[in-house]
Amino acid sequence: MIKNRNNPRSELFAHRIIDWQQQHGRHDLPWQGADAYRIWLSEIMLQQTQVVTVIPYYHRFVARFPTIAALAADSEDAVLAHWSGLGYYSRARNLHRTAQLIMQRHEGKFPQHFEDILALPGIGRSTAAAISAFAFHERRAILDGNVKRLLARYHAIEGYTGEKKIEAQLWQQAEASLPKRDVAVYTQGLMDLGALVCTRSKPQCPICPLQADCMAHQNGLVAQLPTPRPRKVLPERHSTFLLLLNGPDILLEKRPGNGIWGGLWCPPQVDPQLLSRTEDATAYCRQHFGTETIHTIALPTFTHTFTHFKLHITPLLLQVINKPKQIQEPGMMWLDVDDALQAAIPTPVRKLLQEIQAGRRLM
Numbered sequence: 001m002i003k004n005r006n007n008p009r010s011e012l013f014a015h016r017i018i019d020w021q022q023q024h025g026r027h028d029l030p031w032q033g034a035d036a037y038r039i040w041l042s043e044i045m046l047q048q049t050q051v052v053t054v055i056p057y058y059h060r061f062v063a064r065f066p067t068i069a070a071l072a073a074d075s076e077d078a079v080l081a082h083w084s085g086l087g088y089y090s091r092a093r094n095l096h097r098t099a100q101l102i103m104q105r106h107e108g109k110f111p112q113h114f115e116d117i118l119a120l121p122g123i124g125r126s127t128a129a130a131i132s133a134f135a136f137h138e139r140r141a142i143l144d145g146n147v148k149r150l151l152a153r154y155h156a157i158e159g160y161t162g163e164k165k166i167e168a169q170l171w172q173q174a175e176a177s178l179p180k181r182d183v184a185v186y187t188q189g190l191m192d193l194g195a196l197v198c199t200r201s202k203p204q205c206p207i208c209p210l211q212a213d214c215m216a217h218q219n220g221l222v223a224q225l226p227t228p229r230p231r232k233v234l235p236e237r238h239s240t241f242l243l244l245l246n247g248p249d250i251l252l253e254k255r256p257g258n259g260i261w262g263g264l265w266c267p268p269q270v271d272p273q274l275l276s277r278t279e280d281a282t283a284y285c286r287q288h289f290g291t292e293t294i295h296t297i298a299l300p301t302f303t304h305t306f307t308h309f310k311l312h313i314t315p316l317l318l319q320v321i322n323k324p325k326q327i328q329e330p331g332m333m334w335l336d337v338d339d340a341l342q343a344a345i346p347t348p349v350r351k352l353l354q355e356i357q358a359g360r361r362l363m
């Protein structure tokens with residue numbers, strides 16, 4: 001457990017946040033006051049994603065998977081389909097795997113001890129602390145992106161917050177500021193203040209409860225802090241998406257479990273250097289999918305940016321005149337475009353399918 005420290009500035013910090021949360025914070029989020037399963041789910045969905053985006057996904061998810069047992073018993077495909085569009089799909093795969101582990105190791109009950117929570121796949125220190133605080137009222141410090149920004153400003157800590165040394169300083173401050181009681185309100189207050197007041201751009205210092213002794217505010221450093229991530233040029237990759245259409249159907253393949261879009265359904269992807277001419281694409285499809293194609297159209301190239309690289313995608317639209325009964329490659333299927341839009345597909349593929357659907361309506 002965390003040691004109590006009698007630092008008046010830290011105590012004042014916590015009291016102000018608790019008071020502010022009670023008066024101005026969020027009190028009607030659908031997972032507030034819910035069980036540990038729903039709190040865990042919301043915390044995972046909220047990683048990298050804003051509350052307003054998460055809420056409809058959260059409702060759909062708990063309607064389909066109302067318990068840990070229901071989540072564990074369903075297929076990974078169903079879980080990914082309900083995650084489709086939220087991105088960072090390893091979160092969904094870990095949720096599914098973790099639900100199965102909880103069934104095996106904890107008799108279907110979400111573990112209560114911080115160390116047991118932290119040992120589950122996809123749950124880091126800050127997420128485990130948030131679950132412990134909200135579900136079990138345990139005194140644990142959180143340090144998500146919003147809290148890092150808030151603490152870096154309040155204590156005027158310079159340096160990129162993703163750097164180990166700076167992160168250690170922030171953890172130290174996060175732990176030193178924990179109140180002796182009302183930890184759930186305090187934790188929610190930190191999250192609310194970071195999301196609503198001490199925002200990335202245009203923080204609202206005049207209405208902030210920490211304004212009186214915020215060091216960034218006092219020293220005119222608000223715009224400079226937190227120190228931005230050092231600029232890095234992202235590597236660029238290129239891919240051709242083969243959009244093989246036959247009547248209402250499109251050919252999709254399941255991506256391997258690891259790597260980008262792991263476990264999601266995508267059109268077949270090929271290195272563009274292999275297909276420099278239309279005939280190359282026709283021959284490639286004949287060889288790999290047993291199809292004969294007509295009308296090959298290259299759609300405009302667009303770019304999708306991942307955290308660690310940029311992917312330039314050229315979609316190639318191919319009308320297939322024969323749909324082989326047997327698909328020669330494993331992990332592939334023909335799916336009606338309308339049904340494909342309900343499946344586990346990444347956002348750029350969703351956009352392409354929506355364009356195809358819209359194009360058909362115009363024909």
Ligand code: SF4
Pocket residue numbers: 150153154197198199203204205208209210211214215216217222
């Ligand atoms: S005073 Fe401004 S910079 Fe300081 S914590 Fe509040 S909103 Fe953030």
